[in-house]
Amino acid sequence: MKQVANKDAVLRIGKDEKWIDETDTAYETNESDGYALEEALRMKEAVGAGEVVVCSLGPQRVKTVIKDALARGADRAIHIVVDEVNRMSPFQIAKTISDAISDEKADLVMSGLQSDDNGYGQTGVILAELLGIPHATLVIEVDRSSADGAALRLKRELESGWYQWFTYQLPALLTIQSGISQIRYASLKGIMAAKKKEIKEISPSAETQSFDSKQKIEKVYFPLKMKQTQMLGAGDVKKGAVELIEKLRAEVRIF
Amino acid sequence: MILVFIEHKNGSLNKISLEAIAAGQTLGKELGLGVAAVIPAGANIGELGNQIAGYQLDRVIVAQNDALSIYTPDGYTNSLEKIIKTQNPKFVLAAHTYQVRDFFPKLAARFGKEMVGDCIRYKTEGGKIVLTRRIFLGKIDSDVVIEGDAPYFVTFQSGAFRGDNAVKGQAAVETTQVEAGEIRMKPDEPFQEVKAAVDLSKSEIIVAVGRGIKSQENIQLAQQLADAFGADLAASRPICDAEWLPIDRQIGSSGQTVAPKLYIALGISGAIQHLVGMKNSGTIVAINKDAEAPIFDIADYGIVGDIFEAIPVLVEEVKKAKG
Numbered sequence A: 001m002k003q004v005a006n007k008d009a010v011l012r013i014g015k016d017e018k019w020i021d022e023t024d025t026a027y028e029t030n031e032s033d034g035y036a037l038e039e040a041l042r043m044k045e046a047v048g049a050g051e052v053v054v055c056s057l058g059p060q061r062v063k064t065v066i067k068d069a070l071a072r073g074a075d076r077a078i079h080i081v082v083d084e085v086n087r088m089s090p091f092q093i094a095k096t097i098s099d100a101i102s103d104e105k106a107d108l109v110m111s112g113l114q115s116d117d118n119g120y121g122q123t124g125v126i127l128a129e130l131l132g133i134p135h136a137t138l139v140i141e142v143d144r145s146s147a148d149g150a151a152l153r154l155k156r157e158l159e160s161g162w163y164q165w166f167t168y169q170l171p172a173l174l175t176i177q178s179g180i181s182q183i184r185y186a187s188l189k190g191i192m193a194a195k196k197k198e199i200k201e202i203s204p205s206a207e208t209q210s211f212d213s214k215q216k217i218e219k220v221y222f223p224l225k226m227k228q229t230q231m232l233g234a235g236d237v238k239k240g241a242v243e244l245i246e247k248l249r250a251e252v253r254i255f
Numbered sequence B: 001m002i003l004v005f006i007e008h009k010n011g012s013l014n015k016i017s018l019e020a021i022a023a024g025q026t027l028g029k030e031l032g033l034g035v036a037a038v039i040p041a042g043a044n045i046g047e048l049g050n051q052i053a054g055y056q057l058d059r060v061i062v063a064q065n066d067a068l069s070i071y072t073p074d075g076y077t078n079s080l081e082k083i084i085k086t087q088n089p090k091f092v093l094a095a096h097t098y099q100v101r102d103f104f105p106k107l108a109a110r111f112g113k114e115m116v117g118d119c120i121r122y123k124t125e126g127g128k129i130v131l132t133r134r135i136f137l138g139k140i141d142s143d144v145v146i147e148g149d150a151p152y153f154v155t156f157q158s159g160a161f162r163g164d165n166a167v168k169g170q171a172a173v174e175t176t177q178v179e180a181g182e183i184r185m186k187p188d189e190p191f192q193e194v195k196a197a198v199d200l201s202k203s204e205i206i207v208a209v210g211r212g213i214k215s216q217e218n219i220q221l222a223q224q225l226a227d228a229f230g231a232d233l234a235a236s237r238p239i240c241d242a243e244w245l246p247i248d249r250q251i252g253s254s255g256q257t258v259a260p261k262l263y264i265a266l267g268i269s270g271a272i273q274h275l276v277g278m279k280n281s282g283t284i285v286a287i288n289k290d291a292e293a294p295i296f297d298i299a300d301y302g303i304v305g306d307i308f309e310a311i312p313v314l315v316e317e318v319k320k321a322k323g
């Protein structure tokens, strides 16, 4: 699970123009990662056994994501401590996570589909390849009753309202699409219980840090505006609303 | 050489692959590289090979194996890995579709690489390529360079190149048998959920709500505005994910594609997956409290502010305008 800048945060470009200015950024759990955790918890409940382990790579602040996941019901956590997570490429992140979790021999690995900040959309897929297990992306339903330890049926989202069921050999890695189920809240009991759960901190190996085929961000900036938008109301919403209907009448001839 | 991946279903071309051909041709011209296309193919792909050979390409490689009749990430990765190893391309290009995002990162990882995905444009600087990706859900652009040796795996966002700009020509078709390796997943046939109850593709006016609507109770405010206009109500994905509106109201790459005369986006940020579903609307109105929201980039009219202040006034004014 990844921690990302809050979706509603006002973004500013950082001084070195290589990332946003994070001075007083508020953070949250990446959206699809919350759904991935929920699916993992439901799977454990359906099977009636097993363990859900959360893994997050990032600076100390990602403990918030980890603690929240533990409060929702995850059993323990692995925190790979890296300060500059946004200078790492998806292959580097996947390799570091793979090194950290391969000994766990998980039956199922779940990740989010895509991060809301970098949006690489590939960390999970690369991780599967490095772990030597098959993967499915855009998973929108899991037939939990089909999980017999050897295989699993799952539904993938295709474009424009199409879907497809697959049967996967286990172990497998699924990247979970937002909306797969409704996410539970942490209960007070869960929050208390979380305090006693294990969070193992580990540092990445130097080898993963020296990966040399990475994509490197040279510069970030606000997109150039392509279209002339008529902005209405100049800060006065009510005035803008009145002007809008007048424009729709006079210029667009809606009425 | 630049290798362009062609996507299809049973020989029927996914037209967005023409954008990938256009991208390959443009990049090839600039960098002085030849361009070839590759089509993973099952038993029968009909005329697809010849169709692609009608473009200006060095050759069209049909990578044939019965196991490729239906897409699987393992089958496609294993066979394309073989093709790349024999062809040695400098770039492997594709359009950033759901299928491509499923297997391209795996294919790249086979070569110890990653993809530079969902690029919106590129430029060259002294023979080096700089690719632009849109990050933070469309709010920021990021110029990236790729370090290390070829092959480089790059995908372009829909609309980054125009399919009609793909230059026509005459290429040779080479069919080769390819190993598909072990396939660890078994696909069923793709299907559509029971026909959507509402078909928004014929709507004249759409009022669409996004996460800015805050709660399920507030949906009825948007409904009032839709009623005043005589419009259909639609939504961005998070609204349907939360089940505040049914999924057949979702607009975007996973939902419906619409082009009404008027599209009013209330509290929608304008992520690319939403924009592809509505950008061809006649007139686009956006109301959002964030002046930097990407939705304003495609809007004809914009109001920066709170939708809860705007909606009641709009309802009144529409009623007045309609008389």
Ligand SMILES: Cc1cc2nc3c(=O)[nH]c(=O)nc-3n(C[C@H](O)[C@H](O)[C@H](O)COP(=O)(O)OP(=O)(O)OC[C@H]3O[C@@H](n4cnc5c(N)ncnc54)[C@H](O)[C@@H]3O)c2cc1C
Binding pocket: A007, A008, A113, A114, B137, B209, B210, B211, B212, B213, B235, B236, B237, B238, B239, B250, B251, B252, B253, B254, B255, B266, B267, B268, B269, B270, B271, B272, B273, B274, B277, B287, B288, B289, B290, B293, B305, B306, B307, B308
């Ligand atoms: C593979 C894939 C497929 C996807 N498919 C789809 C799809 O089909 N359709 C789709 O829509 N999305 C899809 N998405 C999700 C998409 O990336 C965005 O996450 C989503 O569109 C965001 O929805 P939103 O704009 O409602 O929410 P947000 O991005 O959270 O934006 C909410 C907006 O509301 C504004 N706001 C908040 N409060 C107010 C207020 N009081 N007044 C005015 N404005 C306010 C905020 O400034 C913000 O801009 C897909 C994503 C992926 C990765």
Ligand SMILES: Nc1ncnc2c1ncn2[C@@H]1O[C@H](COP(=O)(O)O)[C@@H](O)[C@H]1O
Binding pocket: A001, A002, A003, A030, A032, A033, A036, A055, A056, A057, A058, A085, A090, A093, A110, A111, A112, A113, A114, A115, A116, A118, A119, A120, A121, A122, A123, A124
């Ligand atoms: N730093 C990280 N720590 C934990 N998980 C991550 C991290 N980065 C990416 N992921 C996972 O990989 C998914 C895809 O991320 P991305 O490839 O950046 O779009 C996310 O939804 C997460 O589940």
